[in-house]
Amino acid sequence: MYAFMYLPILVLAFYSFNASRFSATWQGFSLKWYYSLFNDARILSALGTSLKVAGGAVAISAVLGTMMAVGLAKYRFPGKGLYRGVSYLPLIIPDIAIAVATLVFMASLAIRLSIWTIIAAHVVFCLAYIGVVVSTRLTGLNPHLEEAALDLGATPLQAFIQVLLPELMPAIISGCLLAFVLSMDDLLISSFTSGGGANTLPMEIFSRVRTGVKPDINALSVVLILFSGALAFLAEFIRHQGERRRSGV
Amino acid sequence: MSTSTPVTPATERSSPDSSMQQRLAKLVQPLILLAPAGFWLFLLLVIPTLLILQLSLVPGIRPGQPIQGFGLGNYLEIFQPIYLRVIGRSISYAIGTTVICLLLGFPVAYWIAVLAPKRWRNLLLICFVLPLWTSSLLRAYAWITILRPTGVLNSLLAAIGLPGQTWLNRDPAVFIGMSYSFLPYIVLILYASLEKLDKRLLEAAADLGAPPQTAFWQVTVPQTLPGIAAGGLLVFITSLGDFVVPELLGGASSMTTARLIYNQFLGATRNWGLGSALSILLILGVSLAIALLIKYGDRNADGLV
Numbered sequence: 379m380y381a382f383m384y385l386p387i388l389v390l391a392f393y394s395f396n397a398s399r400f401s402a403t404w405q406g407f408s409l410k411w412y413y414s415l416f417n418d419a420r421i422l423s424a425l426g427t428s429l430k431v432a433g434g435a436v437a438i439s440a441v442l443g444t445m446m447a448v449g450l451a452k453y454r455f456p457g458k459g460l461y462r463g464v465s466y467l468p469l470i471i472p473d474i475a476i477a478v479a480t481l482v483f484m485a486s487l488a489i490r491l492s493i494w495t496i497i498a499a500h501v502v503f504c505l506a507y508i509g510v511v512v513s514t515r516l517t518g519l520n521p522h523l524e525e526a527a528l529d530l531g532a533t534p535l536q537a538f539i540q541v542l543l544p545e546l547m548p549a550i551i552s553g554c555l556l557a558f559v560l561s562m563d564d565l566l567i568s569s570f571t572s573g574g575g576a577n578t579l580p581m582e583i584f585s586r587v588r589t590g591v592k593p594d595i596n597a598l599s600v601v602l603i604l605f606s607g608a609l610a611f612l613a614e615f616i617r618h619q620g621e622r623r624r625s626g627v
Numbered sequence: 628m629s630t631s632t633p634v635t636p637a638t639e640r641s642s643p644d645s646s647m648q649q650r651l652a653k654l655v656q657p658l659i660l661l662a663p664a665g666f667w668l669f670l671l672l673v674i675p676t677l678l679i680l681q682l683s684l685v686p687g688i689r690p691g692q693p694i695q696g697f698g699l700g701n702y703l704e705i706f707q708p709i710y711l712r713v714i715g716r717s718i719s720y721a722i723g724t725t726v727i728c729l730l731l732g733f734p735v736a737y738w739i740a741v742l743a744p745k746r747w748r749n750l751l752l753i754c755f756v757l758p759l760w761t762s763s764l765l766r767a768y769a770w771i772t773i774l775r776p777t778g779v780l781n782s783l784l785a786a787i788g789l790p791g792q793t794w795l796n797r798d799p800a801v802f803i804g805m806s807y808s809f810l811p812y813i814v815l816i817l818y819a820s821l822e823k824l825d826k827r828l829l830e831a832a833a834d835l836g837a838p839p840q841t842a843f844w845q846v847t848v849p850q851t852l853p854g855i856a857a858g859g860l861l862v863f864i865t866s867l868g869d870f871v872v873p874e875l876l877g878g879a880s881s882m883t884t885a886r887l888i889y890n891q892f893l894g895a896t897r898n899w900g901l902g903s904a905l906s907i908l909l910i911l912g913v914s915l916a917i918a919l920l921i922k923y924g925d926r927n928a929d930g931l932v
Contacts, residue, residue: 379735383758386769386807389779393772442664449660461661464668470913471676472868474885475906478892479675482682482903502671505664534656563762566870569893580764587768587875596772599765610760614753 387603394596411597421598424582427493431568431578432561435500436508436554442501443508443557444550448542450509451516468506476502477570484571491573499571500564504557511556515549548616555613559606676910683903701904710887714908717884720798721867724805728813728862729855731806736817737847741824752818756811763808767875770804771795774876796878804872809865813858820854821847860920864913884909 397408415421450462468476480499484491523545527537565580572581586592682688686700704710739751758766773779774795781791794800824847832842848855866872870885877883884905891902 379731380755382731382807383755383810386766386773387758387761389772390765390769442667445660446664449657449664453657453661455657461665464673465664467668467672470864470917471910472864472885472913474868474870474888475676475679475910476672478888478902478906479679480671481892482678482899483671483675486678498671501667505667509664534652559760563764565764566889580762583762583764583768584871587764587771595765595768599762599769602765603761606760606762607757610753610757618749 387599390596390599390603393593394600396593411593412601415594415597415601418594420577421579421582421594424577424579427576428562428579431493431496431500431576432558434497435504435561436558438497438501439504439508439557440550440554443505443553444512444546446505447509447512447516448538448546451513465506465509468503469510473564473566477566480567481570491571491575493572493576495571495573496568496576496578499567500561503564503567504561507557507560508550508553511553512546512549515546519545548619552613552617555609555616559609562606679903679906682899683907685900688900689897701900702908704901705904705908710905713882713887714884716881717867720801720805720869720873720881720883721863723802724809724866725859725863727802727806728810729859732810732813732817732858733855735810736814736821739814740818740821741826748822752815755814759811763871764875766808767804767872770800770807770876774800774803795876796880798877798881800876800878801873801881804876805866805869808869808872809862812861812865816858816861817851817854820851820857824850856920856923860916864916867912867916868909 394411395407395409397410446465450458450465476499480495480502484495489495524537524541527541528534532540563580564578565584568576568578569581569584572578583595583598586595683701684697684699686698686704705714735755739748739755743751771778774792775781776791776793776795778795784791792799794803828846828850829842832846833839837845868885869883870889873881873883874886874889888902888905888909890896891898891905
């Protein structure tokens with residue numbers, strides 16, 4: 379099964395070094411697809427757009443999502459169940475439906491579609507994922523620490539920043555990494571909210587791959603896979619560290 | 628609204644001014660924490676969903692047209708045989724993918740959680756789900772390279788003298804691509820429930836003379852049933868709304884609901900009313916699946932108690 383999981387990735391890696399453009403047979407080692415990739419202005423600008431979108435959406439969601447998770451854990455109020463339910467919706471509703479709804483919403487308000495509308499739409503699902511990850515961590519946390527800080531005369535803001543936030547940091551970071559990867563991977567929501575004004579990397583890949591096999595996409599895959607593999611290990615490492623610290627206390 | 632913050636020291640309470648302030652703070656704090664995210668979700672998720680619900684009730688509306696004349700025309704249009712076939716195909720893809728993922732994923736999760744040496748388990752699990760972190764587009768694209776007529780698989784088949792396959796742009800490619808995409812999810816969930824498996828029960832079953840196979844079906848499977856249901860549901864709803872795999876690997880013959888919706892908005896057809904109705908139907912389908920799980924899951928929990 380492991381072979382099955384890695385077979386497609388290995389095949390892509392193998393062909394990214396193949397000198398031949400069309401044939402499935404090996405025609406000699408070559409780095410020319412990597413050269414053409416790094417000289418491809420469209421790919422590079424799409425990558426830039428994607429990084430901006432993911433960075434912007436994750437930055438906003440990290441703040442809002444953490445606040446939401448803390449608020450949901452601390453307070454009881456009428457309509458809390460509904461609030462929590464709505465915050466889970468982006469994890470459940472298929473991307474295509476969210477994409478369609480956002481497009482219709484933007485169109486009905488005559489909002490001009492641009493990179494900003496993509497970011498706004500991405501915040502919706504990034505927020506939800508970060509909220510869930512932080513909530514999970516909050517349930518395992520000792521609530522008395524913050525109370526102790528308050529008893530010792532800290533203001534609520536001080537208690538939040540100096541006591542709660544450091545405790546939540548591993549969860550916030552791994553939530554952000556997850557949201558970042560999902561945002562970088564999103565095709566549908568970006569396609570529906572970009573309006574031709576901005577082109578993200580998945581959109582660029584999609585429009586090229588649709589018309590057949592492109593060797594420079596192989597090279598791009600290898601670069602992206604290495605990058606996201608590194609991110610995955612980083613996330614796992616942070617989670618592991620966080621857990622060790624928690625069990626150490 | 629009440630908070631779990633402790634009773635404030637009496638010294639501060641004495642002045643009525645600060646007590647007012649505190650009551651105000653108690654009201655404002657949750658607002659500060661919850662309002663921004665709530666506002667964002669309301670504006671960009673709740674309102675848009677209600678909007679497409681409204682659009683779905685306007686027959687045949689196209690971009691730029693005023694909203695007038697409500698009716699169920701869009702929903703009735705879905706009952707045409709071509710659209711019903713598309714929905715049926717989506718459902719059968721989702722069911723097929725769920726079954727394949729369960730059949731392939733359970734042994735892997737069982738092996739990692741029960742049979743593999745303990746200190747390797749985390750690493751084995753991480754390595755298995757690592758492909759999830761890579762672009763789903765590129766993972767689907769990789770299968771084009773493998774399955775296309777002059778691709779890797781056919782070269783291998785030709786080398787050992789077997790006839791080549793023509794799976795690309797047909798159903799088998801969609802099943803392969805979807806199962807490959809969603810297998811890590813189900814392994815994650817099954818692992819979580821297999822890890823909690825009480826192994827003493829298996830030992831007890833063995834002591835009482837049950838052959839391993841009986842113990843597996845009578846002890847392991849019932850105990851992991853919630854995990855199986857949750858994992859299956861996750862795969863089912865994700866593949867029901869999946870766009871990338873059928874679009875890239877399925878070809879023209881495997882139109883699914885998600886692709887049909889896409890065409891109503893970004894494709895050639897541009898029928899927003901029909902697209903909205905299909906989206907609402909998709910959301911309802913997913914909700915129905917979740918509701919069934921909750922009901923079924925509850926009954927299951929009752930049975931265990």
